Amino acid sequence: MRVDIVSIFPEYFAPLDLSLIGRAREQGLLRLAVHDLRDWTHDVHRTVDDTPYGGGPGMVMRPEPWGEALDALAPDELAPDGLTLPRLLVPSPAGAPFTQALAHELAAESHLLFACGRYEGIDQRVLDHAATRLKVTEVSLGDYVLFGGEVAVLVILEAVTRLLPGVLGNAGSLDDESHAHGLLEAPMYTKPASWRGHEVPDVLRSGDHGRIARWRRDEALTRTARRRPDMIAALSPEILDKRDVAA
Numbered sequence: 001m002r003v004d005i006v007s008i009f010p011e012y013f014a015p016l017d018l019s020l021i022g023r024a025r026e027q028g029l030l031r032l033a034v035h036d037l038r039d040w041t042h043d044v045h046r047t048v049d050d051t052p053y054g055g056g057p058g059m060v061m062r063p064e065p066w067g068e069a070l071d072a073l074a075p076d077e078l079a080p081d082g083l084t085l086p087r088l089l090v091p092s093p094a095g096a097p098f099t100q101a102l103a104h105e106l107a108a109e110s111h112l113l114f115a116c117g118r119y120e121g122i123d124q125r126v127l128d129h130a131a132t133r134l135k136v137t138e139v140s141l142g143d144y145v146l147f148g149g150e151v152a153v154l155v156i157l158e159a160v161t162r163l164l165p166g167v168l169g170n171a172g173s174l175d176d177e178s179h180a181h182g183l184l185e186a187p188m189y190t191k192p193a194s195w196r197g198h199e200v201p202d203v204l205r206s207g208d209h210g211r212i213a214r215w216r217r218d219e220a221l222t223r224t225a226r227r228r229p230d231m232i233a234a235l236s237p238e239i240l241d242k243r244d245v246a247a
């Protein structure tokens, strides 16, 4: 997968050299480039923002640098190396919720382009114009406000990269995890069996794989019911077995 990020703070993305994302890059599973929006300005102050039409507090990102950045990174005349047009992702508290389902959808794309807004956001015409030739998705991490899209891109890229083939050593770990089946994950334990007066549940040391699976399923259900009643309400009845319903 190819990923381009445009931001006025390219330094935010230093952590993408580290850990499993860094390794995915070294292995060529992820081809990532970070671009400074100010490289597409032409005035001495490298201006990217201006006051909002209609008034109000804060500043809005001007359309011209964004237009040039998107022209450069998603050209109409595609380069001869067979690149397809990227999907444009715009982090915004006004976007659609970022979910594991969207992470899977993005992991299936060949090229993502992230446009990081700051201040009160990017002039709407940038997105409207881009949408005439690209798939554009505004995406939100949740119901709170960040200074800008940079941290959101780190979150989204981490969720997407770990779904790319070859990135996770043990693909089985994608299976049980929270959100994979619409439930939160059961609690996990490792050695020692007793620690500071707290014991590992006996069932997990019983060696009875049927009982262990049933216990984990019950814990996942009760945890989800307590913490995320919205997720229980959204479960399709077919995925509940008879013993789930009894519990």
Ligand code: 6GU
Binding pocket: 090, 091, 092, 093, 095, 139, 140, 141, 142, 143, 144, 145, 146, 147, 148, 149, 152
């Ligand atoms: Cl994706 N961006 C910004 N700026 N604020 C947010 C957000 C994104 N998600 C929640 N708050």
